[in-house]
Amino acid sequence: MTPAARIQASIEILEQILSGTPVEKSLTNWARRSRFAGSKDRAAVRDHVFEALRCKRSFAALGGAETGRGLMIGAVRGSGEELADLFSGARHAPAVLSQDENGREFLTDAERYDIPEWLWPRFQSSLGDQTVAVARALQHRAPVHLRVNLIKTDVPDAIAALAVEDIKAVAHPACETALEVAEGARKIAQSRAYTEGLVELQDAASQAVVAALELRPEMRVLDFCAGGGGKSLALAAHQGVKVIAHDVNASRMRDLPARAERAGVQVQIVSTDELPQQDPFDVVLADAPCSGSGSWRRAPAGKWALTEDRLQELTGIQSCILDQLKTLVAPGGVLAYATCSMLDDENGNIVDAFLRANPQWSETFRKTWLVSHGADGFFTAHLTR
Numbered sequence: 001m002t003p004a005a006r007i008q009a010s011i012e013i014l015e016q017i018l019s020g021t022p023v024e025k026s027l028t029n030w031a032r033r034s035r036f037a038g039s040k041d042r043a044a045v046r047d048h049v050f051e052a053l054r055c056k057r058s059f060a061a062l063g064g065a066e067t068g069r070g071l072m073i074g075a076v077r078g079s080g081e082e083l084a085d086l087f088s089g090a091r092h093a094p095a096v097l098s099q100d101e102n103g104r105e106f107l108t109d110a111e112r113y114d115i116p117e118w119l120w121p122r123f124q125s126s127l128g129d130q131t132v133a134v135a136r137a138l139q140h141r142a143p144v145h146l147r148v149n150l151i152k153t154d155v156p157d158a159i160a161a162l163a164v165e166d167i168k169a170v171a172h173p174a175c176e177t178a179l180e181v182a183e184g185a186r187k188i189a190q191s192r193a194y195t196e197g198l199v200e201l202q203d204a205a206s207q208a209v210v211a212a213l214e215l216r217p218e219m220r221v222l223d224f225c226a227g228g229g230g231k232s233l234a235l236a237a238h239q240g241v242k243v244i245a246h247d248v249n250a251s252r253m254r255d256l257p258a259r260a261e262r263a264g265v266q267v268q269i270v271s272t273d274e275l276p277q278q279d280p281f282d283v284v285l286a287d288a289p290c291s292g293s294g295s296w297r298r299a300p301a302g303k304w305a306l307t308e309d310r311l312q313e314l315t316g317i318q319s320c321i322l323d324q325l326k327t328l329v330a331p332g333g334v335l336a337y338a339t340c341s342m343l344d345d346e347n348g349n350i351v352d353a354f355l356r357a358n359p360q361w362s363e364t365f366r367k368t369w370l371v372s373h374g375a376d377g378f379f380t381a382h383l384t385r
């Protein structure tokens with residue numbers, strides 16, 4: 001495919017997404033009807049689509065319309081490339097620009113930095129002088145991070161095993177186990193290092209949330225919102241720690257047994273009904289459902305789907321989860337609250353309200369990771385009584 005044909009394909013996919021088809025489904029539909037597209041074409045089109053979704057507001061302003069075509073005109077105009085070369089009207093290329101397909105100046109900072117208008121003041125109050133840096137980081141693609149599985153290997157050996165398969169990885173400062181992939185990211189899923197469980201795909205800040213816990217052998221740790229089990233696996237990679245995974249939506253943990261087997265670790269999965277027979281726990285991790293503002297680079301549709309009502313609903317769920325979990329923690333144990341969000345509403349405000357309502361509990365640790373520092377945005381706080 002020519003660069004112009006890739007843009008035309010991206011326009012068609014974006015049209016589907018804008019009319020309500022989920023992102024992955026739109027990409028798969030296109031790949032199915034475009035057997036001529038090679039793996040490099042598919043990767044390039046996917047990159048265009050994700051970039052346009054991350055930068056939807058600013059590209060729409062630059063391109064003159066919030067349509068697939070408008071977004072891609074905005075993308076090309078913003079990159080400084082020559083529009084006429086790509087929108088040439090040639091076979092498989094987008095049509096030539098009409099007179100009225102002009103861009104305009106940005107009206108607000110929220111538009112320039114691709115944040116919903118209603119959310120900008122909350123971004124500012126949560127992030128202070130980091131607001132613009134964070135919003136700009138969210139306009140770009142996320143790095144690929146790996147977690148070295150210390151049950152099976154160590155950091156130098158994992159880097160060497162990846163290098164044999166032309167995957168260049170370097171240590172990431174977020175925590176001891178974190179690597180950033182500098183080259184060869186598309187080869188990871190097929191690599192021996194991955195299939196044999198030496199490394200797992202996991203964002204560095206997500207790993208750092210687990211690394212912040214002081215885990216000792218024989219501790220019983222509940223991962224209450226386990227989801228796909230990324231943090232359960234990171235917890236279980238601590239020698240002797242017994243990990244119990246739970247999620248209100250049990251089907252989300254479907255792949256966890258196979259992932260645990262690949263990693264060579266044990267994770268016990270419990271249902272909501274079984275939980276009362278399992279407590280108390282030395283550590284309860286609540287990686288709560290949230291806006292996902294820290295991972296909007298990977299899932300940009302979430303940025304535009306969030307509403308004030310949904311944020312309020314989420315903060316209600318977050319407070320309920322913390323309240324529900326306090327009875328499951330052994331005296332002297334730790335209730336660790338975490339979100340992949342950078343908004344005070346979902347982070348400090350939730351913990352502060354919990355501490356006000358439960359004066360016998362105190363906070364021993366609190367940290368926020370920002371996307372502008374090279375990993376996903378995350379928050380965690382440790383509570384004890």
Ligand SMILES: C[S@@+](CC[C@H](N)C(=O)[O-])C[C@H]1O[C@@H](n2cnc3c(N)ncnc32)[C@H](O)[C@@H]1O
Nearest residue numbers: 225226227228229230231247248249287288289
């Ligand atoms: C942020 S995700 C978890 C991600 C996961 N810990 C990981 O590291 O991959 C939040 C999870 O919380 C679950 N959840 C939502 N409400 C819940 C509740 N009331 N109790 C327990 N889990 C809940 C969701 O099903 C979702 O899987």
